[in-house]
Amino acid sequence: MRISVDAIMGGALTEVGDRAGAEARTIVLMDEETFRAFYDRTARSVWAYLARMTNDRQLADDLLQETYYKFYRAGAHYENETHRRNALFCIATNLARDASRRRRHVELVPLPEHDEFTADDHTASRAANRTDLARAMERLNPRQREMLWLAYAQGASHEEIAQILGVKAASIKQLLFRARRKLAALLRRSHA
């Protein structure tokens, strides 16, 4: 299911092209300074989200660029930073879903960190925990993975998750609860 970014914008688009009654929409592109400031604030978290959802660093690099390009070309005006951020994550979610569909089967294995080549006890145990999490996440459906990541890695509120994933805000609490319970059970089983 693709999520409509327009729905997220919620009519916050800048309508400046209204000529002679025609409902023409002129796209107002973000200027360099605004874009760069926004990118600096968000790129790392978007990349982490894409990397975890696709489980492919290389693909996450490509999708990051694509996400910002689509966001930039949308040329929308947002009410606030949260709104803008949600639209960005919505685009990232759609791209990650499309990429996963193209690859058909995404095997969730832990993403190797650059510093794991010099593995000490701490990094080894961290890597083991990440393997457990990756395997457990593999058992969840994509929406549950997205939801849990947004809630606990990004700290997104229920309303924000609802907007990003195109789910009714009222059902987020229930869905998140189920996903969390399932993941917790899987993690406990893998620890046992």
Next chain:
Amino acid sequence: MTCPRESEILDALMTARWPEACEDELRAHAQSCALCADLVLVATAITNDVPEAHVPTSGVAWWRMQRRDREEAARAASRTITIVQASSILAAIAVVLTILGGVSAMSESWRNGIAHGLQLLNSLPQWGLPLLLTLALVLAAAPVALYFAVRD
């Protein structure tokens, strides 16, 4: 389904205050409450799993985006040109086919005319054919003779 202390624990987790910077009482609650225990387990696992991001700088990202924008614009323009060219070729083919159709209809009537003429020739008397050939020869030679006669 929800615990009233969930948001408190989540806030501590998200601000990296969990568990050291939290009250003993909250930690004890997390151990005794199944919902909060799930929350701590899942949120801790996920926050520890955030991969280290190596993203391009904003300057590079902006430059790539501008380049992509130009490429897209060029692609859109070439698409328009291709459509116009294809339309022109189709129109030319249509014109040629129309002309060929017209010529074919005309040649049909010519063929009928020739057949009719041959029939007339067959119906001519014995001396008619040499007379016609002579007439044709005179008509063909007359302009040439006229040309030589009036030259200079």
